[in-house]
Amino acid sequence: MNYFEETKKLLDNSVLFYLITTGMDGNYSYINGHYAKEFSHINNNFVGQPYHITMHPDDMNTCVEVSMKCFENPDKLFPATIRKHDGKGSYVYTQWEYKAMFDDEKNPTGIFCLGYNITKYVAEELELQIAQxxxxxxxxxxxxxxxxxxxxxxxxxxxxxxxxxxxxxxxxxxxxxxxxxxxxxxxxxxxxxxxxxxxxxxx
Known part of the structure; x- marks a missing residue:
């Protein structure tokens, strides 16, 4: 758990990366400043709120599936692309890596997620596909x-x-x-x- 705590301290004030953790109940247990700022239009305090309140409903299954892989393979990171509400009736695209968290007794405690905004990349990729x-x-x-x-x-x-x-x-x-x-x-x-x-x- 110590390296998760150290990573939280390191990226708490990041201006590029989102950093969140969720508990086994599926609720937020931590968010960094960048995530709080970018999605403040959804909630002023995410801790204790369900993980899915920020995302496109169709992407909830992605989170569940990736989280299961994390607990089945505790030493690995798994990617997930998630759409988040932008507060303007549309969505931003975010790319994440998930990792399962365990306590000192090896009991699962939640999911650690590191992500960033890829909306511009997705738009450019779409333009490229249209051009092709x-x-x-x-x-x-x-x-x-x-x-x-x-x-x-x-x-x-x-x-x-x-x-x-x-x-x-x-x-x-x-x-x-x-x-x-x-x-x-x-x-x-x-x-x-x-x-x-x-x-x-x-x-």
Missing amino acids: QQIEKNSVTMEKIIFQQSHLIRAPLSNIIGLTSILDKTLLDSNTSNICDMILESSNQLDEVIRSIVNIART
Whole structure:
């Protein structure tokens, strides 16, 4: 128990970390100053209050499951991500590590929890996921464009170029021959533009 008490003293005035302990009855037995300040909108004195009054109802089972693991493995720390009421109708995300506490006779006395706010990280992670999804969506769209340009458009264009070349070699009057030459030139120019678009899209 001594190292828990020393840790409490060390982090009692932390401006980054939350430090709490709960008893076997599931009520707060200690909170540090940072936790008290951040969640003062919920209660002015958490000691003696149920552990779950700060959290999203769906995360209560997480606390129970992680706490059970702690007592089953007393030498290990176990992580938990818990949403806490922010006082504005929403939640902040917090990351914790839990450890079981025992007295000198090895009897369980509660859970020791060290945590910090990860709301900004979660928001950035969500933005990154959205960006990745958009990139993947754009990639699929680009592949469709490349396919259409390479096959659906260039195939009939190649036919036009070939047919115009054949037509230009037949006995045509001067005016019609000039028109064929212009069609052929424009078709070749359009083909080059399509090739350039496909090459750019593939890079």
